[in-house]
């Protein structure tokens with residue numbers, strides 16, 4: 695997915711006043727790019743990812759996805775794009791504890807009325823195979839290690855074959871060895887025209903990406919370090 699972001703600003707209004715999460719962010723992200731967004735805690739990374747992921751609206755500015763301006767679109771258009779084209783991966787996995795790995799991966803397919811249950815099962819199992827967890831399909835999250843839970847979450851993020859994957863600190867809870875394993879997996883799954891954006895504190899992640907951006911005093915800059 696091609697993403698063009700123009701003069702994006704996010705302000706939060708609180709009882710104490712207005713907080714600028716970030717200001718005047720302008721960036722073009724090409725289809726198929728693997729990007730990291732680095733920056734200190736509180737620098738606005740999550741706020742930006744939520745807006746790119748169409749989970750929140752910007753205060754000011756414009757986002758274009760594959761040539762269509764979507765920042766002014768209504769909620770149902772945003773839900774549609776989100777459902778069809780965007781996969782999310784979070785630091786805390788966000789797996790449902792009473793569902794097996796397979797059931798968790800099936801979740802994003804529930805709304806797809808054009809697919810039969812058998813077709814959905816095949817897709818979910820294939821996604822679990824891609825993350826090398828085919829032998830753990832019937833396990834509950836608590837029966838899996840942190841790295842395995844994140845692999846289930848990645849399979850869930852991938853199952854709809856999204857053209858954009860957004861990952862917020864995907865390795866924040868993992869030890870370094872597991873982190874490298876997950877980053878190698880994300881790198882492998884980042885293929886074709888699938889755009890991958892990872893927000894992170896962690897310097898190690900940047901070695902895996904093609905392009906590194908940094909949130910600095912509310913602005914997004916290219917990082918050449």
Ligand SMILES: Nc1ncnc2c1ncn2[C@@H]1O[C@H](COP(=O)(O)OP(=O)(O)OP(=O)(O)O)[C@@H](O)[C@H]1O
Pocket residue numbers: 706707708713714715733734735736737738739740741742
């Ligand atoms: N819903 C909200 N209401 C008010 N302020 C918020 C809200 N969400 C975030 N903020 C503020 O906006 C700023 C940016 O927060 P954000 O979570 O985007 O940063 P971050 O870089 O992702 O931080 P971290 O790495 O700690 O997750 C912070 O000052 C934060 O307190």
